[in-house]
Amino acid sequence: MSEHSVTVVRLDSVLSAECEEIVVGVQELLLARGVIRLNDRRDALWQPSEWKPGPAARIAAVEPVDWFDAFLDTANNGVDIPDERHAYHPVENDEAPRCPRCAAGAPTTYTHCYGDWLEEWMTAGREPLFTCDRCGWSGLVGDWTGQFSVLIGAPAVTFHNWPPLSPAFTTDIRAALGGRTGIVASHW
Ligand SMILES: [Zn+2]
Structure with a gap:
């Protein structure tokens, strides 16, 4: 099965204390809107992420998709909000x-x-x-312009196998991350 993910990543470096604050701020934003909830059944292979879709996850999507209910049953539909630096690679999307x-x-x-x-x-x-x-x-x-090129930074928010995210929603995440940010859409 092919998988995809979208990552919004902060490119400007931050001190670790500030980094933690940003992560908490992003979590609060997504929890308050009901877009995520805590994943109480984490499993390294099945559902590895700390967060999963919340009761209002639909508001994050750009438009209603008919596979939204199937998405809720997708094995890995989690959300990661890491505070360590990572390289986010577009894999097969690379350009x-x-x-x-x-x-x-x-x-x-x-x-x-x-x-x-x-x-x-x-x-x-x-x-x-x-x-x-x-x-x-x-x-x-x-x-430079694009969503299919490798980026490195922290913190970041990665949505695994979610429907396309609305621009307004990603703008809010970028604001919560602060500084310069970028988006990497991966497919593999
Ligand atoms: Zn030019």
Whole structure:
């Protein structure tokens, strides 16, 4: 069975105390709206996440989907809100992001040096910067446009196998995470 996930991740680094506060704030936001509830039957293989869909999970979706009831029965429909840094990879969705000014694809260094800049970002915490070949715009990789490119950061919120999330809902999560944020839509 194929699976998908959507992660909203904070890109700007935070001190660990502030990180915990942000995680609690995001949890409170999602609990207050009834979008999540505590997963009282965690299982490493079946339902590994700390959170599961709450009574009002539907309000998070962009529009009503006819498979929503099936989604509620999906093996892993959990929500993770980790406070440690992770690399969020789009897996089969992987594609280079686009220039926010002229929509050209990221320069060839993005693909050719992928392993190098990714490792440096992960280990040294240095988010790479790319310059557009077409228009000369320069920006950190998280400021390029797209939802199918790897991002690294913390905290984050990952929705496993949920229906498409509404833009207003993801905007609220981004605000709760604070700083610069990005979205990674994964499929595998
Ligand atoms: Zn450009």
